[in-house]
Ligand code: G3P
């Protein structure tokens with residue numbers, strides 16, 4: 001694909017909160033469920049990150065892994081299951097019986113809940129293997145429709161360059177951030193080609209000078225998964241804009257307000 005026109009100039013004012021609840025409710029609720037969003041909101045969080053992929057019949061729904069095994073009472077690859085089959089699974093009991101009956105929600109259900117709870121969203125596009133382009137395109141189209149007219153659209157991110165490229169082609173107006181484990185040497189090229197507004201990285205591999213370099217390039221920075229309050233403060237002092245955390249009990253919505 002040729003270079004995507006950048007939207008970065010529109011994002012000098014970062015509209016997102018500084019603390020983002022990982023997978024909905026961090027470690028306090030079963031990940032990627034509606035109960036997780038309610039948990040985040042009940043603790044005052046104002047932004048959530050979650051993982052979105054496609055069922056076999058192309059419904060966008062929330063799940064982190066390629067299979068349903070770890071986070072539900074079902075078995076098998078999500079890419080082979082229809083959403084009707086997925087919706088019947090219990091995605092709460094594995095975490096705690098208190099959450100029995102929680103489902104893997106559709107993106108449509110999640111949008112409705114985020115808007116009702118006043119939660120901003122970071123939609124991580126997490127394609128099943130081989131479905132990168134289709135997933136990027138369908139997630140972006142769904143986000144555009146579900147959040148239409150809302151002043152703070154979800155921030156799209158992905159570890160998959162192909163998925164983010166397809167999202168950019170489908171809905172160029174939506175903000176995007178490339179997601180990395182360790183930031184590679186070609187991060188500037190990725191940002192330029194994808195027209196990203198932010199760069200997302202695992203904080204464990206970062207240092208202050210690298211954060212300064214990324215910020216000087218005009219990108220916002222979101223780092224994951226920061227569970228130590230002292231580390232959150234250090235990263236903020238380096239210039240990181242937002243941290244994604246499991247420990248929403250320790251690192252609350254306003255934790256970095258004065259950082
Ligand atoms: O988007 C940040 C973070 O969620 C990336 O890692 O594996 O938890 O989806 P993971």
Ligand code: MG
Nearest residue numbers: 049050051124
């Ligand atoms: Mg994620």
